[in-house]
Amino acid sequence: xxxxxxxxxxxxxxxxxxxxxxxxxxxxxxxxxxxxxxxxxxxxxxxxxxxxxxxxxxxxxxxxxxxxxxxxxxxxxxxxxxxxxxxxxxxxxxxxxxxxxxxxxxxxxxxxxxxxxxxxxxxxxxxxxxxxxxxxxxxxxxxxxxxxxxxxxxxxxxxxxxxxxxxxxxxxxxxxxxxxxxxxxxxxxxxxxxxxxxxxxxxxxxxxxxxxxxxxxxxxxxxxxxxxxxxxxxxxxxx
DNA sequence: TCATTAAATTGTT
DNA sequence: AACAATTTAATGA
Numbered sequence: 001x002x003x004x005x006x007x008x009x010x011x012x013x014x015x016x017x018x019x020x021x022x023x024x025x026x027x028x029x030x031x032x033x034x035x036x037x038x039x040x041x042x043x044x045x046x047x048x049x050x051x052x053x054x055x056x057x058x059x060x061x062x063x064x065x066x067x068x069x070x071x072x073x074x075x076x077x078x079x080x081x082x083x084x085x086x087x088x089x090x091x092x093x094x095x096x097x098x099x100x101x102x103x104x105x106x107x108x109x110x111x112x113x114x115x116x117x118x119x120x121x122x123x124x125x126x127x128x129x130x131x132x133x134x135x136x137x138x139x140x141x142x143x144x145x146x147x148x149x150x151x152x153x154x155x156x157x158x159x160x161x162x163x164x165x166x167x168x169x170x171x172x173x174x175x176x177x178x179x180x181x182x183x184x185x186x187x188x189x190x191x192x193x194x195x196x197x198x199x200x201x202x203x204x205x206x207x208x209x210x211x212x213x214x215x216x217x218x219x220x221x222x223x224x225x226x227x228x229x230x231x232x233x234x235x236x237x238x239x
Numbered sequence: 240t241c242a243t244t245a246a247a248t249t250g251t252t
Numbered sequence: 253a254a255c256a257a258t259t260t261a262a263t264g265a
Contacts, residue, residue: 191248207250223248223259 018046022069022120025093025183028144029144031136043126048118055111055119062100062107064121068092071117072175072190074198077109086197089114089175093183098141101127115189147179164201166238168209169218171199172226173235186228195226213237 008136023029032040035227046069049055055073068090075096076086087109090096100107101116101124151174158167172195174234176184190198196206210221218234220227228234 155245193248203249204251221249 005177017165018069018118019044019120022067022093026067026095027093027179027182028137028140029093031140032134036130036134036137038127040122040126044122046118046120049113049116051113051115051117053113055113055117056107056109058098058107058110060107062097062105063124064097065095065101065124065127066097066111067095067120067122068181069118069120070185071119072114072188073111073117073119074114074194075109075111084110084197085200086194088155089181089182089198091175091181091188094181095144098127098144114194143179147177151180152175158198162238164205165209165212167201168195168199168206169234169237171211172219172228173231173237176228176231186231188226188228189224190226191224192221 019041023037023044027039029037041160045065047055049071056062056064058077070092073090073096074086075088075090076084078084090111093193096111131141155171155174158170162170172188174179175188192207192210193203195210196203199208201208210219213219213234214221215234216235218228218230220229
C-alpha cells in the first residue's frame with residue numbers, strides 16, 4: 001500500500017489499478033453503463049497528496065470532482081480571524097466538490113489531506129457529460145446531497161444534545177457513512193488535534209473522551225491514529 | 240544497527 | 253494556553 005503511494009517509479013499499470021480500485025469502491029459507478037464507465041475510467045487521473053497538502057483551495061476555480069482512494073481529506077473553511085473550522089472528513093470511496101461544479105463557482109472550502117492521501121480527479125467535462133447522459137449518476141448525486149444534508153443536521157443535533165464523549169463517538173462514526181464514505185478503513189490516521197477539529201471540541205476534551213471510549217472497547221487510540229473497534233455502538237453512543 | 244536529536248503528538252494542569 | 257512526557261522519524265557514526 002504505502003510503497004505504491006507517491007512512488008515516482010510506479011508504472012502506468014499500477015497507477016491505472018489505483019483508479020480501478022476507487023471506481024470499484026465507489027457507489028455511483030455500480031449502475032453506470034459500459035460506455036459511461038469507459039469514459040470515466042479514461043479521464044479520471046490519480047494524484048498523491050502528502051499530509052497537509054490541499055486537494056482543492058477556497059477561491060480556486062473548480063475543475064474537478066474529487067474522489068478519495070485512500071487516506072483522509074478534511075473539508076474546512078477559514079474564519080475571518082484566521083482560525084479554521086473542519087466541517088467534515090472524506091475517506092476512501094467518497095467523492096466531494098460537486099457543489100462548486102454544479103454552481104459553476106469557485107471553491108467555497110479547502111480540501112486538505114490529513115494524512116498521506118491518494119485522490120482521483122474527474123475533469124469537469126466528464127462530470128457534466130455524466131449529468132447530461134446518465135440517470136443513475138444523477139440519482140447518485142441526489143442521494144449524496146441528501147445524505148450530506150442529513151449528516152449536517154445530525155451534527156447540529158450532536159452539538160446541542162449530547163455529552164462530549166458521545167459527540168466524539170458519533171463524529172468519528174460519521175466517517176463511516178456507507179453512502180458518503182463507503183470504504184473507510186477502521187484505522188483512521190489522524191492526531192487527536194485533528195480529531196478535535198473534526199468534532200469541534202478542544203483537544204483536551206477529545207483526549208479525555210477518547211480514553212473513556214477506549215476503556216469501553218469501542219476504539220483504540222494510538223499515537224497519531226485511532227482504530228475503530230465497535231462502529232455500531234459508536235454510532236448510537238449516549239442513547 | 241545503535242545513539243543522538245528534532246519534531247510531532249499526547250497527557251495533564 | 254502552557255508545559256512536561258512520550259513517540260516517531262531522520263541523521264550520522
